[in-house]
Amino acid sequence: MLLVVDNGSVYTRQLTNFLGETGVLFEKQPPQSLDLNLLTNYDGFILSGRKKNEKKINEINSKIVKYCVKNNVKLLGICYGAEILALTLGGTIRKTPSVQKGNELILILKENSICNDSLNVFESHAFEISKLPNPLVQLAGSENCKYEMIQYEKRPIFGTQFHPEMSKDGNYLIEKFCSL
Numbered sequence: 001m002l003l004v005v006d007n008g009s010v011y012t013r014q015l016t017n018f019l020g021e022t023g024v025l026f027e028k029q030p031p032q033s034l035d036l037n038l039l040t041n042y043d044g045f046i047l048s049g050r051k052k053n054e055k056k057i058n059e060i061n062s063k064i065v066k067y068c069v070k071n072n073v074k075l076l077g078i079c080y081g082a083e084i085l086a087l088t089l090g091g092t093i094r095k096t097p098s099v100q101k102g103n104e105l106i107l108i109l110k111e112n113s114i115c116n117d118s119l120n121v122f123e124s125h126a127f128e129i130s131k132l133p134n135p136l137v138q139l140a141g142s143e144n145c146k147y148e149m150i151q152y153e154k155r156p157i158f159g160t161q162f163h164p165e166m167s168k169d170g171n172y173l174i175e176k177f178c179s180l
Contacts (some may be wrong), residue, residue, distance in 0.1 A: 002026040002178065003042040005034070005064065007057055007080055009049030009085040011124070015078070015165035015174075017058035024178045039067050044074040044156075045080030049124070049163065062088040065157075074156035076177045079125050082150060082159025089152075090133035096145075099126045104162060106140045106148045114148075114158060115140075115169075121174070122166035129161065156180045 004019070006012045006028050019026050027042075045068060047061055061081070065088040068075040077085040083093045086087070100123040107118050129147040132138060139158075140149035150159045158177065164170025 002038075002043050003046045004028040004046045004062065005048060005081075005162040006030050007048045007050035007061065009051065009079070009163075011163050011165050012048045015046065015048060018165055018171055018174065019178070022175060022178070029153065031057050034060060035130055036060070036067075039064065042073075044180075045076070046174075046177075047075070047077040047084065048081035049081065049170070058084060058087075062076060068157055069155070071153060074177065074180050075122075075158065076174070077159040078165065079161060079163055082129075082147075082161050082169055083127060083129060085152075085157070086129045086132060086136060086147075086150065089136060091129055091136065092131040093127050094126050094130040095134070096126055100128075100144055103167070104142050104144060104155075106142050106162065108149075109142045110137065110139045112139050112149075112151055112158075113156070113180060115173045119169040119173065120167060121148075121160075121162040121170045123162050124166075125161060127157075 063082045104123045135153040
């Protein structure tokens with residue numbers, strides 16, 4: 001069972017609709033209602049994007065990241081989810097010079113288990129990862145964003161700065177993640 005942590009993204013509905021269409025068993029919960037003692041009930045997590053910055057939501061998402069790293073549980077952080085993955089492990093984020101919104105070609109720079117070819121994806125973010133901490137590695141980049149896709153080295157823990165739930169190529173990436 002997968003847990004979708006709904007951090008308030010306007011795109012979470014597309015994500016859950018897609019997961020439902022593919023037959024993936026999942027639950028969706030906002031972080032504020034999660035019982036962190038029950039994380040062992042799930043075999044994977046998707047951290048959605050967010051609308052606004054809230055300290056309590058950041059703390060809860062960081063605890064989920066730490067749980068996944070410690071227990072080698074699969075995780076996909078989308079947009080804010082990728083940023084909190086990097087921040088939790090010692091990275092930094094920054095405000096982008098302009099809001100990134102629209103379609104983008106993502107170039108895969110390192111072989112990985114969820115995508116191998118360039119992707120046409122949808123961007124919608126005003127922040128981005130600026131410093132990637134060890135042991136996170138860059139998997140993909142674009143003309144507008146260096147760290148479009150990251151992975152915790154050799155573990156099923158990924159982050160995408162883009163919104164895979166909003167494009168055909170991105171949906172394929174989600175399917176591959178779910179089948180890990």
